[in-house]
Amino acid sequence: MLYPNCTADLLGLKDVIVTRVENFNNQIHVWLESRLQMQVCPVCRHGTKRTHSYREQLVKDLPLQGLHCLLHVRKRRYYCPHCGTVFQERLSFLARYQRNTKRLTSKVLHDYSCEQSTASIAKRNGISTGTAIRIFDRVSYPLPKLPRVLSIDEFKGTQVGANFSAFSLIL
Structure with missing residues (x-):
């Protein structure tokens, strides 16, 4: 060889x-x-x-x-x-206590970023849907900062040609 x-x-x-x-x-x-x-x-x-x-x-x-x-x-x-x-x-190539390679884990996460269903991701990569969900759940994202001030506004909207009106709330 x-x-x-x-x-x-x-x-x-x-x-x-x-x-x-x-x-x-x-x-x-x-x-x-x-x-x-x-x-x-x-x-x-x-x-x-x-x-x-x-x-x-x-x-x-x-x-x-x-x-x-x-x-x-x-x-x-x-x-x-x-x-x-x-x-x-x-x-x-193998994380501790895992039965999937790091490459497979990163591929599953990349497939989630392409807005695909969990079932199709699991089928394509040869894993169960539960495993795909657990891989996604292990990713930790930082929490977004909340604004210091929250304002509320409301308005009445009417639709032309209709005989009803609705109130809407904006946060």
């Missing part, structure tokens, strides 16, 4: 090795594992490369060629010899 890890480059994933790619059930399945790197213990802040165990996590990614893409990520759990803590490695 001329380029040994071009699939990871095409997916835009860093520090991972693609071990297998399969296409079945109208889905693209990609098996990944990370490269062994020095990790910092979250408790004592010492560096370690000592592997404790592995676990596979199924992660949804952006659709590829019109097919839903599932990443089978073999995550490494590290052991810190200084304090005895076992912790998982952090991956650049």
